[in-house]
Amino acid sequence: DTGVSQNPRHKITKRGQNVTFRCDPISEHNRLYWYRQTLGQGPEFLTYFQNEAQLEKSRLLSDRFSAERPKGSFSTLEIQRTEQGDSAMYLCASSLGGVPQHFGDGTRLSIL
Amino acid sequence: GENVEQHPSTLSVQEGDSAVIKCTYSDSASNYFPWYKQELGKGPQLIIDIRSNVGEKKDQRIAVTLNKTAKHFSLHITETQPEDSAVYFCAASQRGGADGLTFGKGTHLIIQP
Numbered sequence: 219d220t221g222v223s224q225n226p227r228h229k230i231t232k233r234g235q236n237v238t239f240r241c242d243p244i245s246e247h248n249r250l251y252w253y254r255q256t257l258g259q260g261p262e263f264l265t266y267f268q269n270e271a272q273l274e275k276s277r278l279l280s281d282r283f284s285a286e287r288p289k290g291s292f293s294t295l296e297i298q299r300t301e302q303g304d305s306a307m308y309l310c311a312s313s314l315g316g317v318p319q320h321f322g323d324g325t326r327l328s329i330l
Numbered sequence: 331g332e333n334v335e336q337h338p339s340t341l342s343v344q345e346g347d348s349a350v351i352k353c354t355y356s357d358s359a360s361n362y363f364p365w366y367k368q369e370l371g372k373g374p375q376l377i378i379d380i381r382s383n384v385g386e387k388k389d390q391r392i393a394v395t396l397n398k399t400a401k402h403f404s405l406h407i408t409e410t411q412p413e414d415s416a417v418y419f420c421a422a423s424q425r426g427g428a429d430g431l432t433f434g435k436g437t438h439l440i441i442q443p
Binding site for chain 2: 222249251253258259260261262263264265266273274277309311315316317318319320321322323324
């Protein structure tokens with residue numbers, strides 16, 4: 219059990235660029251969750267997968283946000299045409315069957 | 331949707347004293363309530379959780395209590411130590427936590443030596 223791994227740890231990009239983050243869940247965890255955390259706030263749920271199926275995506279912040287988990291293992295979160303307001307920590311969590319959710323250390327996105 | 335309120339936003343206690351953090355939730359269908367500890371530059375780490383069919387749960391110096399009628403739950407830390415200093419988040423979820431969690435805004439706990 220090596221824990222949830224997120225890459226990169228920090229991403230700096232210019233406004234308008236596309237960015238992609240990767241999450242590797244704990245081995246054999248079938249559920250994978252994405253959250254966004256802004257400064258001084260708790261994590262905000264975005265979307266989740268059970269295996270390769272995306273079961274909830276209505277909470278994604280806009281149509282610029284999309285997520286995939288093509289083979290039911292790692293997942294990617296993409297933000298297109300980044301805006302200043304997208305600057306935040308993006309957290310991934312995984313679980314086996316539901317709870318508890320184990321979080322990674324996140325990817326911090328900075329928009330110049 | 332669910333709304334979770336957390337108080338206080340900052341709590342300073344002397345080392346060795348107890349700390350209590352309180353949360354309220356709005357959706358009576360919520361049935362799973364975890365607490366997470368987050369240190370600077372790290373992701374949230376689960377410290378204890380409770381389901382709605384249980385009123386209290388303890389793990390060494392940490393305990394959580396749940397009042398379903400009042401829709402509030404609390405985290406109790408006894409004999410606080412410097413390493414307890416961190417930001418603590420409560421959360422709530424329906425369906426036993428299988429869906430996404432709704433978090434409070436966090437409590438910055440400061441342990442004074």
